[in-house]
Amino acid sequence: MTPPAVLRLCAVLLALGAPAAAGAQQIDLSSGGPVAITARDGFEWRDAEQVVIATGDARAVRDNVTVIADRLIARYRKKAGTAPAASSGVPSLGGDSGGNEIYRLEAEGNVRIFTPTDEAVGDRAVYDIDQAVMVMTGRALRLTTPTQVLTARDSLEYWSQKRMAVGRGNAVV
Numbered sequence: 558m559t560p561p562a563v564l565r566l567c568a569v570l571l572a573l574g575a576p577a578a579a580g581a582q583q584i585d586l587s588s589g590g591p592v593a594i595t596a597r598d599g600f601e602w603r604d605a606e607q608v609v610i611a612t613g614d615a616r617a618v619r620d621n622v623t624v625i626a627d628r629l630i631a632r633y634r635k636k637a638g639t640a641p642a643a644s645s646g647v648p649s650l651g652g653d654s655g656g657n658e659i660y661r662l663e664a665e666g667n668v669r670i671f672t673p674t675d676e677a678v679g680d681r682a683v684y685d686i687d688q689a690v691m692v693m694t695g696r697a698l699r700l701t702t703p704t705q706v707l708t709a710r711d712s713l714e715y716w717s718q719k720r721m722a723v724g725r726g727n728a729v730v
Contacts (some may be wrong), residue, residue, distance in 0.1 A: 582621050582672035585717035587689035588618035592659050594631060597726040607633050617662055621673060624684070627666030633657045659684050668693065676701045677715060698724070705730055
């Protein structure tokens with residue numbers, strides 16, 4: 558990495574690592590109520606793989622965070638300390654009433670993740686709910702907060718609990 562590239566990367570880390578503006582609602586799927594997933598074209602449930610795939614204007618919502626994409630893949634697991642329930646044919650994901658929880662959400666095609674104040678856009682995003690980390694790839698990557706806009710060519714990482722973002726490839730704040 559050349560010195561100007563190192564300085565540019567540091568600028569990105571420092572700028573978005575600053576305290577959040579009052580009233581900002583960060584992109585954070587790691588806590589809150591259940592994750593509600595809807596889709597125009599339907600769902601595919603692969604119980605053996607513990608995966609639910611939503612296609613066509615797919616949408617996942619948890620509290621004030623919304624993920625929209627052409628296709629969403631929700632990877633789930635049994636919640637710790639829950640007994641296996643009788644199968645009704647429909648997975649119960651997230652929330653206090655179900656025995657499952659989503660730990661990873663993948664969004665593909667025309668991805669937009671937003672809150673009332675923050676927004677991230679790209680072609681593909683993977684959100685690791687356990688680590689509260691989003692990695693976005695594709696064209697025209699952009700993260701917008703009330704005080705900054707970060708663009709990148711190769712990838713955009715967002716660490717919601719640290720309020721830190723990293724742009725790779727011609728990253729500009």
